[in-house]
Amino acid sequence: MSMSLPRSLLFYGIRRAFSCTARASAPVHNLTVIGSGLMGAGIAQVSAQTGHNVTLVDMTNELLQRAEQRIKGSVERVAKKQFKEDPKAQSDFASQTLSRIKYMVDVEKSVGSDCDLLIEAIIENMKIKQNLFSKLDKVAPSSTIFTSNTSSLSITEMASVTGRADRFGGLHFFNPVAVMKLVEVVRIAGTSDATFDTLTSYVTAVKKTPVCCKDTPGFIVNRLLVPYLAEAMRLLERGDASARDIDTAMKLGAGYPMGPIELADYVGLDVNKFVLDGWHKKFPDNPLFAPSETLNKLVDEGKLGVKTGEGFYKYDKK
Numbered sequence: 001m002s003m004s005l006p007r008s009l010l011f012y013g014i015r016r017a018f019s020c021t022a023r024a025s026a027p028v029h030n031l032t033v034i035g036s037g038l039m040g041a042g043i044a045q046v047s048a049q050t051g052h053n054v055t056l057v058d059m060t061n062e063l064l065q066r067a068e069q070r071i072k073g074s075v076e077r078v079a080k081k082q083f084k085e086d087p088k089a090q091s092d093f094a095s096q097t098l099s100r101i102k103y104m105v106d107v108e109k110s111v112g113s114d115c116d117l118l119i120e121a122i123i124e125n126m127k128i129k130q131n132l133f134s135k136l137d138k139v140a141p142s143s144t145i146f147t148s149n150t151s152s153l154s155i156t157e158m159a160s161v162t163g164r165a166d167r168f169g170g171l172h173f174f175n176p177v178a179v180m181k182l183v184e185v186v187r188i189a190g191t192s193d194a195t196f197d198t199l200t201s202y203v204t205a206v207k208k209t210p211v212c213c214k215d216t217p218g219f220i221v222n223r224l225l226v227p228y229l230a231e232a233m234r235l236l237e238r239g240d241a242s243a244r245d246i247d248t249a250m251k252l253g254a255g256y257p258m259g260p261i262e263l264a265d266y267v268g269l270d271v272n273k274f275v276l277d278g279w280h281k282k283f284p285d286n287p288l289f290a291p292s293e294t295l296n297k298l299v300d301e302g303k304l305g306v307k308t309g310e311g312f313y314k315y316d317k318k
């Protein structure tokens, strides 16, 4: 008798081991999002749009006011799209969504007794993220699940400064959060089944598709995307093609909605640099992660892409 499995069963087995199906779990009602930049504001928005109560935190009231304006603009776009012919439904949706978001500068007070989930979306720096998690671990309820939206850093290293590795994971959203359908749910060795199930259910509740991945550098998307963006910058630096031609080529030749150079500007060149420098330091012999001189120069000059009005390209300031 042959011991080999039919191909279809083999694939089924592989799929089961890594699939990300939502099972019954403790629901998330209240969440705190730390960092109100591009990603934090977007995560707060999609959570509030789907009925969750959100506390959004940043270091100053001015930053929070800017986030509030961005959220308002984006919610209005979503409302117009969802309720095309119905201005009353549009304004009800927008005002109900906005009323579910509270803004706060006091990080420690932001995780009250009813906080089910914490999502960190601050600067891409391990020490700063660890400081934050270590501080919050002391004040947050023991039931609160901690997560990071990091693009490139180890979730295990972040969890190591807390006493809640079983209630820790990664939730990697994509930019623009209001539009992009994917969230990578990152499981570390300690993540409990209950935590993982709550995280995948929350992702489904915010109307995104979860995929499950291990805590490896860049998870799935960025492990492939970062070398691609970095190589596009090197192509430009070698003078092999112009930025416009590289972008046009990848849009029309590979079917991407944005070319790599404009995507780098869209993500934020500071974020690009944090990721590339971090991986270059960790894996110095890997040429895929070699630094880009042009990227370094633009960041030094404060040209961070769309958010500052100039990066590889120039943009109208909003």
Ligand SMILES: CCCCCCC[C@H](O)CC(=O)SCCNC(=O)CCNC(=O)[C@H](O)C(C)(C)COP(=O)([O-])OP(=O)([O-])OC[C@H]1O[C@@H](n2cnc3c(N)ncnc32)[C@H](O)[C@@H]1OP(=O)([O-])[O-]
Binding pocket: 073, 074, 075, 077, 078, 081, 150, 151, 173, 174, 175, 176, 178, 179, 180, 222, 225, 226, 227, 229, 230, 257, 258, 263, 267, 271, 272, 273, 275, 276
């Ligand atoms: C080297 C190191 C690199 C580090 C990388 C780190 C990366 C990071 O960790 C992961 C990422 O995020 S990777 C990055 C992953 N991200 C990507 O790869 C993004 C790639 N780009 C895209 O997918 C598209 O270009 C966009 C969707 C951004 C814009 O689409 P477009 O067609 O060019 O322009 P459009 O016509 O304006 O908008 C179309 C529709 O979207 C709607 N809408 C847009 N923004 C909105 C907002 N803020 N709010 C609400 N709605 C918004 C809009 O209403 C419209 O709806 P309609 O029904 O048509 O009326």
Ligand SMILES: NC(=O)c1ccc[n+]([C@@H]2O[C@H](COP(=O)([O-])OP(=O)(O)OC[C@H]3O[C@@H](n4cnc5c(N)ncnc54)[C@H](O)[C@@H]3O)[C@@H](O)[C@H]2O)c1
Binding pocket: 034, 035, 036, 037, 038, 039, 040, 057, 058, 059, 063, 107, 120, 121, 122, 123, 124, 125, 128, 132, 149, 150, 151, 152, 172, 173, 174, 175, 266, 267, 268, 271
């Ligand atoms: N930009 C992207 O496309 C993208 C996509 C996915 C994931 N990410 C990841 O999300 C995180 C945030 O990225 P972003 O693009 O939103 O950055 P951003 O610079 O737009 O926003 C970060 C915000 O965090 C705030 N902040 C920094 N330290 C803080 C602290 N200690 N307490 C409270 N607030 C603090 C900053 O004031 C800023 O408003 C990073 O880890 C990044 O790698 C970024």
